[in-house]
Amino acid sequence: MVFVLITLGVFLLMECVTWLTHKFVMHGFGWYLHEDHHQPKYQGVFEKNDAFFVVFAIPSIALFYFGTYTEHTFLFYIGLGILFYGLAYFMVHDVLIHQRFKWFKRTNNRYLKGLRKAHKIHHKHLGKEEGECFGMLFVPLKYFKKPKL
Template sequence: MIFFLTTLITFVCMECVTWLTHKFVMHGFMWYFHEDHHQPQYKSWFERNDVFFVIFAIPSIVLFYVGLQGGLNYFFFIGLGILLYGMAYFLVHDVLIHRRFKWFNKTTNKYLIGLRKAHKVHHKHLGKEEGECFGMLFVPFKYFRM
């Protein structure tokens, strides 16, 4: 049970990490890598922004390794929480919102539609300043009512 809770708490905490990273790192000193993601004319399969998948994968991989040393321990389940969040991020951000893969094209789920609306508001700003809606899974309730 403690390992399940560790994974779940890590998953939820990753939303906070993502929000902070998106606002202060991606829209801050690492804007160079994130900028092409905000340019509608940029139509390549890969974006410089994809480097963040690698950056977020490294701690997960390290935690899996450390979590298997001397028997299974809680580091493994922290790494699992990060991995599961990364998978959710991929499915929501790259598949549902940006449609890099043509799956889930016609959702009627109000939660998923709200996530999509909030992200579109984020992308109406082409520069690194004046951004809003930096989260991915938890966005303001107003986007679910519209």
């Protein structure tokens, strides 16, 4: 049971790590890698921004290794939490929002529509300044409200 809590806790903590990384690294000194992601048209299959998937995968892989081959089993579950968050991020960001894979083209789910709306607001800024909505799975409630007719 404690390992489930570790995995879930790390998964939730990763949203904070993602927000901070997105705001201060991707829209800061890492803008060189993130900039192409904010351009209207992607060039090719991959973006320089995809390098951040590797950056987040390295600690997860290392934690799997050390959690498997040492007596510190909890490290494995920390790596698992990072992996699960990475999978959720991929499904939401690359599949649902940016439609890089055409798996879920038509969803009427209010939560998923709110995530898409918040990310659209984030992408209305083509530069690294004046960004908003840096989170991925938890965004401000105003994006989930139905528009008044």
